[in-house]
Amino acid sequence: MNSPDSIQNSIPDDIALKIASSLEVMDVCSLGCCSRFWKELCGSDCVWEVLCKARWPAIASDHKSWSQSQEIDRIRDSNSKGWRELYVFKHNEMAGKAAVILDFVERALAFESIEVGNYLKAIELLNSQHFGFKDVEMFLLKPKLNVLLNLVGLHYCIIWLGVPVEYVLEALNRSQISERQVCVQWWKLGRWFHGFRLRDELHSRSVTLGDLAAYNEEVLGVLHRGAIHEVIRVQISIAKLMHSSWSQQVAQV
Template sequence: MDSSLSSQESIPDDIALKIASSLQVGDLCSLGSCSRFWWELCGSDYIWESLCKKRWPVLALEIESYNNQPHEEWRVFYIRKHNEMAGKAKGIIDFVNHCLAFESIEVGNYLKAVRDLDSILFGFEDVYTFFLKSKHNVLLNLIGLHYCLIWLGLPGGGILLTVHWK
C-alpha cells in the first residue's frame, strides 16, 4: 500500500465515520489528533450528538430542546456537560470524604450520597468515570455500585465485567 495516500483517499468516508463512531471519547480524541482528515471527522456533530445521547439518556428532554435551537457544537456541549457532572461528582465525593474524616459514615449520609447521584441524573458512564475507580475509598466505589444496581437497574454482572480495577 502506498504510504503517500491520505486516510481520506484510502478509507471511504462512511467507513471512517463508522470507525470513529464506535470509539470511546478518549480514543476518539486520540484518533482526531492523527491528521486533518481525522480531526474534522472526529469533531463532527453527528458523532458528538450520538455520544451525548448515549452518555446522558436520562437528559433526553434537555438534549431534545438543545437540538431544536441554534446551539454550540455538540462536542462543546459534551465537554460543558462533562465538566458540570464532574463538579457535581466532586461535591458528593467531598461530602463522603468529610463524613469519613470521623472514620465512619452514618447510614443516612450514605443514602444521601446515593440519592444525590439520582437527583443529578447520573448515568452509568458518569458513575464509572467519577466513582468506580481504584484510587477512591472503597465506600465511594460502593456508593457508585449501589446507585447503578438500585437506581439505574443495571445487572450486577454487567457492571463488574465493565469495571476492572488495576
Template sequence: MKQSECIQNSIPHDIALKIASSLQASDLCALGSCSRFWRELCGSDFLWVSLFRDRWPFLDGFQESSSSDTNKGWRGFYIIQHHKMVGRATGVIKFVEECSSSESLEVGDYLKAIKDMCLMQLGFKDVQMFLFKPDLNVLLNLVGLHYCINWLGVPAEYVMEALQSCKISERQVCVKWWKLGRWFYGFRLRDESHSRWVCLGDLAIKEKEVLGVLHRGAVHEVIRVQISVSNPTSTPWSCQSTQARV
C-alpha cells in the same frame, strides 16, 4: 499534509464516518486533531449525539444547555455536560472523604451520597470515569457500585465487567450491622452483631444480603450499620473500634 490529503481521497466519506462512529469521545477528539478532514468529520453531530445519548440516555442536550450555547452543536453539548458531571462527581467525592476521615462511614452519610448522585443524574459511564478509580478510597468505589446496581438498574454482570476493567473488583470493605435482640418469653435477648468482609466483585454478583443491608440502612430491626475500609493485616473484629450510629 500530502499524506492526509491522500487518506481523504482514498477513504470514502461513509467508511470514514463508520470508523469514527466506533470510537469513544477521547479517541474521537484525538483522531480529530490529525487533519482538517478528520477534524470536520469528527465534529459531526451524527457522532456526538450518539455519544451523548449513550452516556446520558435520560438527558436532552438542548434542554441541559443554555440558549447561548445552542450554536455549539452536540459536541459542544457533550463537553458542557461532561464538565458539569466532573463538578458533581467531585462534590460527591469530597463529601464521602470528609465523612470517612476515620476510615469508616456511617450508613446515613453513605446513603446520602447515593441519593445526591441520583439527583445529579450521574450515568453509568460517569461512575466508571470518576468513582471506579483504584487510587480513590474504596468506600467511594462502593458508593458507585451500589448506585449503579440499585438506582441505575445496571445488570450485575456489566458492573462486574467495569470493576474488573478498572482493577478494583478485589478491593475489600468490612460491613457490620447490629440487629435488635429477639424477644424470648417476655425478655429481649442481646442485640445481634453481624460482620462481613467482602470484595467489590462479590458484592456485585453474589453478596445480595450485604448489599441489601446497605440499601435499607438502619430501619426496622437493624439499629446500626457501619462500613469500614479493609485492612488485610488486621482481624475482622478491628471493625468494632469505630461504631457508626444512625
C-alpha cells in the same frame, strides 16, 4: 508502516465515520490526534451527537426540554460543532456535581469508615443530580478514589439505575477495581430468650466490588435498607483495616 494519510485514502469516508461513531469518548479524542483527517472527522457534529445521547439519554428522549434551555441553545448555535460543545458543557457540569458528592463522602469518613446514614445520603445525592451510568463510571469508579466512593457508585448503578450486571462488571474491570474490598458490619438487636434479651449480634462481611456487582443479596440488602427494624447500626469500612480491630470486637460480643 503505513502513514496516516495512506490509511485515510484506503478507508471510505462513510466507513471511517462509522468507526469513529462506535468509539468511547476517550478513544475518539485519541483517534482525533492521529492526523488532520481524523481530527476533522472525530470533531464532526454527528460523532458527538452519538456520544451526547449515549451518555445522557434524556437529550434524545426529551429533546424539547433541552431545546428550551437558553444556555444550551447558545452553545449549540455558537459554531458548527454544537454537539461537541454541548458534551463539554454537560461534562463540566457533572464534574462539578461529582466534586460535591466526593467532598460530602470524604467529610463523612471517620477512620476510613462511614455510617450507613451518610452512605445512603451520598447515593440520594447521585439520584437527585440525575447521574447516569456513564457519569458514575467516569467520576466514581476510579482506582485512585477511596474504595467507599467506588462502593457508593456501584450501589447506585445496581439498585437505583438497575444497570445489568454484565455492564457493571465490565466497568469495574475497565477501571481495574473489581478486586477492591470493603467490609460491612451490622448490629442486630439481641434475641429474647426466656424473658431475657441476649447481647446484640455483630455480623461482619468482607466482599469485593466484583462480588457485589454479581449481586451479593445479603450485603446489598443490608446496605440498601440501612439501620431499620432489628438492625440498629450499619458501618462500611475498607476491608484491609478491619481484620485485627474488628476481630477483637467480634470476640467480645
